[in-house]
Amino acid sequence: MDGERAVSTEPSESTAVVRGRDLVRRYEWGAAGLFGDDAPPAVRAVDGVSIAIRGGEMVGIAGPSGSGKSTLLHLLAGLDLPTAGTVTLAGTDTADYGERGRARLRLEHVGVVFQRFHLLPALSARANVALPLVELGEPKSRRRERATELLEAVGLGDRVTHRPGRLSGGEQQRVAIARSLATEPDLIVADEPTGELDSETGERVLSALGDVADDRAVVLASHDEQALAVCDRRVPLRDGKRADDERDADGTGG
């Protein structure tokens, strides 16, 4: 993956790393009326979206605040389950797993990058990157080696022992990107990864993400044009629906 990406279409069934089909995520607020006569107020955060992403592809989910970008990202990452529709990740339906199973699925197949970095302040950059490997029970030597390697890959080879408090915002986000790659996932989801950064730093972070993603599928939710510009493909959302629905309604693309 490099900065110059060709415009691509949705992948076929066999080549997709992650696929969402007819996804609906409805949130109900409060409870039904005392006599069941009033249905609780409901919001369809995602409403009938189909999407598929192949390895090596960076897809940008675009849309204004409240359009359902983050919810769609959570569904694709197996963080949340759809009210209707299916998400197939690493060849399995995420709904087939319980809470623990999905956590393990995410650990092995999904890397997550957040807008606010979310690094543990007590740990060094290297220890933060190595944290997901702890869960896999990797030995210390392997964890250190892998974390150092990833930090060097994002240009922070000289900051491995620094705690987050001593790193700039851009550096912290690059540590978070390195952390998302620690378990060598097939899919990376990034929710507004440049939201807390100035444009120049944001550009550098996106460049680092593109450089280290290799053949992994990357889904990036953002309303930042600069961030979306580096993506191979853009999926616009509005009111929980795909704004380009008429082009690719079934998610099989072409």
Place this chain on the structure above:
Amino acid sequence: MRRLSRVRALVAVAFAQLRHERLQTATAVLGVAMAVLAAVLLAGVGIGVVEFGQQKFQQSGQDLWMTGGPTELRPGTVGGFQNSVVDSHDLAASVTERDPVAAAVPLLFQTVYAGRNASEFRTVVGAGSPGGGELVSISEGRGFRGGDVHYAGGSYDGPMTREVIIDRRTADLLDVGVNDTIHLGGTVATARENEFTVIGISPTFSRFVGAPTVVVRQSELQEVTGTTASDRASFVLVRATRGADVSALESDLTETYPQYTVRTNGEQFRATLRDQAVVLLSGASLLVLAVVAGVLLVLNMQLSFVFRHRETLAAVAAMGVSRSSLAAIVLVYALFVGLLGGLLGVGLALPGIELVNAVTVRVTGFENVATLSRRVLLGGFGLAVLVSAVGGLAASAYLARSNPLDTLR
């Protein structure tokens, strides 16, 4: 191997957290240490008082105690003590006539005014002893010689020996020594009229009551406190002959004198403790409060940690790190705090108990009442671990139950 590696890594993360949040950690460690200190000192004082009391009762050389009720302070009366045994000389004589009884002597406690001169008085405890014998041990001067001659078979017209044995604290309080004279009486007016000669210094009764004490013959104490009419005493102490069956004697005396309660040393000590139920309950309440405060402190610290880092913990959980791992970090962090607090609390308890004993000597005159056994120290340390484990487990359970999406949404 993988599990061990994971556990070691989680412990390392918890330790890093401990070092990073120094102020919070120090506050929590100090709080746990205070809870441990309070619990250990209370236990040390409680156990020490029980052992000390049992020891004193055993050292009294008596086998049975006859009383008519609790010996307690009674404000508003001359003498200040409620002495429930009446006709005590006759009772003691009657008991002494029994075969398995070597000796039975009445013992009277009254609050009296004591002064070096007739113008300045201090209140001390007056103990009425029947006379000679081994009841009072002498450290300086001599003991009583001869019996309670003033009693004169109940007529109280025998000569007053006007001899008094005092303890070291009374000697210091009144600035007197052996062969000096002091004034004694149940009222200031009576004390002005009654002079006694100090013939000896004895620690016996002050050790027993924990206050400055003067010992005079019982009938002379009754005379100067105006209690000759009913010949009252606090106890009648009964010493059995060597090899006698003390419990059979106890049953016999109980049957013969149903108006009195007859107790062995152990029973009398337990009865004394029961009379102090409010004090005991206060001690137990303080102990429970110390434990509850410790648990709440650790819980508060851990929940505060979880709350401050809730987004980061949710993000780490979102990446697939199990919530049980995150809960384990919180629990291990709490246990570290407990271990440090336990060590500090136990460490502080050693000089703390010395301080308690120093204060106790000044206030009551009892030396080395509070003791710290290895069992108490280990118990205190265990309490710290328990307190932190409960606090840590509660915070861990909260973290394990929370859904990362609720925070990240």
